[in-house]
Amino acid sequence: TVVDLSADFRLQEESDYDEWYDGHERPELLAEAVYALPELNREELAGADLIASGGCNATATILGLLPLVEDGILDGDEQVVVDLKVGSSEGGAGGGEAASHPERSGVVRPYAPTGHRHEVEIGAYLGLDVSFTVHAVDMIxxxxxxxxxxxxxPVSKGDLWGAYRGSYEDEPFVDLVAGGGGVYRYPEPxxxxxTNRAEVGFELDPGNRRVVAFxxxxxxxxxxxxxxxxxxxxALGLDETAGLEFRGLHPVGAP
Structure with missing residues (x-):
């Protein structure tokens, strides 16, 4: 089993690689690859030989929106606007002026206001047309x-709770954090x-018929x-949590 952490097999259409990347040298392999997000593709991953790790921005967005799609609250015709705040490590090991601490410190810098290639990744797996903007912030x-x-x-808070619990109540690495008390009442990096955990949450804005998913x-x-x-x-039939039990660098709520 090969797990590819690059973008080489995340998409299944050769035309998408022609449009968003620089083409693809082995398009015949695209149909064999399985997207590496168990919350989305657990059955397909079992026994898979070629696994394509998802993009970090796409992963965060898919996890936030997936319950709304699975529950039928979104059907693909709606307007979806996504704002991402990301740390400097997203730029990879290459570095560069924009990632250096003197330049990065204190910023909230739009660096991909439109046309981010993770848009097509989100659309491919959720069936949504997403408008996507990424900001670099003072975070590693x-x-x-x-x-x-x-x-x-129209949807209610109860509808949203039902959707998110239905998708994630049995997921070992997804925590539902939705409007409780204290500092960490919404998802927080x-x-x-x-950790391998994701926090997801939501809020309802009924006056504007808007759902905010986090x-x-x-x-x-x-x-x-x-x-x-x-x-x-x-893919290998192991315990899903094997090697991933670390509680984190700032283990909020850990015993």
């Missing part, structure tokens, strides 16, 4: 997705740093290496 690791959606039919991950764990290990565990 972490991704925070705030998703504004406008369902065609600091609370999941160093998701927070560690981009180098749930958005990359941790996701790869989780997917490999599923």
């Amino acid at each position: 690791r972490g991704a925070s997705a705030t998703c504004h959606v406008f369902p065609g039919e 600091k609370a999941v740093a160093g 998701s927070a991950i560690d981009n180098v764990m749930k958005g990359a290496a941790g996701q790869a290990v989780h997917a490999a565990n599923v």
